[in-house]
Amino acid sequence: MKKILAIETSCDETALALVECQDSTVTILDHVLYSQIDDHGQYGGVVPGLAARIHGKKLPQMIIDFLDHNQPHLDYIAVTSGPGLEPALHVGVNQARVLATALNIPLLPVNHMHGHMFSSFLSDTHVPRKDEYPFLAMTLSGGHTEFVLVQGYNQYRILGQTIDDAVGEAFDKVGTMLGLGYPGGPAISRLAVNGDPEAITFPRPMIGSSDGRMSFSGLKTAVKYYIQDHPPETEQKKADIAASFEQAVIDVIIKKLTWILDRYFIVSIRGGGGVWANPALRKVTDQFAQKRSIPLHLPSQEVATDNAQMIGYIAALDLYYGVNRELRVEGKKAL
Numbered sequence: 564m565k566k567i568l569a570i571e572t573s574c575d576e577t578a579l580a581l582v583e584c585q586d587s588t589v590t591i592l593d594h595v596l597y598s599q600i601d602d603h604g605q606y607g608g609v610v611p612g613l614a615a616r617i618h619g620k621k622l623p624q625m626i627i628d629f630l631d632h633n634q635p636h637l638d639y640i641a642v643t644s645g646p647g648l649e650p651a652l653h654v655g656v657n658q659a660r661v662l663a664t665a666l667n668i669p670l671l672p673v674n675h676m677h678g679h680m681f682s683s684f685l686s687d688t689h690v691p692r693k694d695e696y697p698f699l700a701m702t703l704s705g706g707h708t709e710f711v712l713v714q715g716y717n718q719y720r721i722l723g724q725t726i727d728d729a730v731g732e733a734f735d736k737v738g739t740m741l742g743l744g745y746p747g748g749p750a751i752s753r754l755a756v757n758g759d760p761e762a763i764t765f766p767r768p769m770i771g772s773s774d775g776r777m778s779f780s781g782l783k784t785a786v787k788y789y790i791q792d793h794p795p796e797t798e799q800k801k802a803d804i805a806a807s808f809e810q811a812v813i814d815v816i817i818k819k820l821t822w823i824l825d826r827y828f829i830v831s832i833r834g835g836g837g838v839w840a841n842p843a844l845r846k847v848t849d850q851f852a853q854k855r856s857i858p859l860h861l862p863s864q865e866v867a868t869d870n871a872q873m874i875g876y877i878a879a880l881d882l883y884y885g886v887n888r889e890l891r892v893e894g895k896k897a898l
């Protein structure tokens with residue numbers, strides 16, 4: 564029985580998890596999270612330097628309280644080493660280094676994207692079974708838009724990704740344009756419920772390209788110009804813009820998913836990332852998966868957004884599969 568303390572500070576969540584693993588069983592024993600959303604709200608997005616300062620202020624005391632409460636005998640420290648905001652990543656990695664050195668235990672670096680890709684497994688307490696591969700991991704978050712074929716553990720192939728903005732970033736920017744505050748995603752989806760998704764035909768950039776590439780920057784700009792030309796004077800008009808934008812995003816995602824499923828064999832689709840909180844996206848993808856008779860596994864709301872449970876889980880899988888990784892803090896690199 565081994566215990567791992569996992570630390571996540573890649574963006575605007577300061578998070579810890581305590582994970583226990585024995586053979587193929589992985590159990591999340593406890594977790595805590597401090598969300599910085601309110602700290603960044605006034606700036607309309609996450610400010611990297613501010614995120615790092617808040618991680619630096621919060622993390623040491625959070626660790627002390629967490630260890631005090633759980634009194635674990637730790638065998639490993641796991642930490643997100645990238646991708647993410649570099650100043651924020653360094654806070655977690657430095658803290659993890661200090662702890663691992665003081666306790667004289669190994670430090671396990673974890674790729675944040677791997678965490679999102681496997682986050683839907685966190686509802687179980689086992690490592691993925693052989694028959695659960697190959698799956699398609701669809702990570703849709705504020706920082707990433709990636710469709711990855713997971714052929715086996717640590718056998719990853721990117722089949723689709725954005726060439727510019729991440730899908731959540733587009734939601735956040737359109738949210739700002741509509742005066743909805745940060746983050747825009749949840750507010751847009753609430754507003755869109757009362758809107759007509761066919762009211763405005765926004766462009767669906769790259770929808771027809773015969774590959775998995777996506778683009779959301781042009782769509783965002785099209786919404787910006789539309790709002791400049793037709794300032795929404797009523798809540799209904801705003802709702803129509805929100806619903807039409809949301810529909811354009813969903814159409815692109817489903818089209819790219821179709822393109823992938825027509826070419827690659829997978830046993831299931833697995834979601835990850837905060838954008839999966841979007842009810843319209845969940846509904847359309849669910850209907851699509853049912854039509855294609857492919858199981859769809861979406862993470863719970865709690866582990867869809869950034870968290871430390873998924874980081875501890877990947878560290879446990881690395882131990883189980885005997886994967887060793889070198890610690891290198893990398894801000895931008897995706898997989």
Ligand code: KG4
Binds near residue numbers: 730746
């Ligand atoms: O996974 P996450 O917490 O952060 C990153 O790892 O980037 O995802 C946050 C993103 C934000 O862009 C937020 O606007 C978006 O997820 N989001 C949504 C919804 N809820 C959160 N986007 C669309 N509809 C939602 N209901």
Ligand code: ZN
Binds near residue numbers: 679704706836868869
């Ligand atoms: Zn993330």
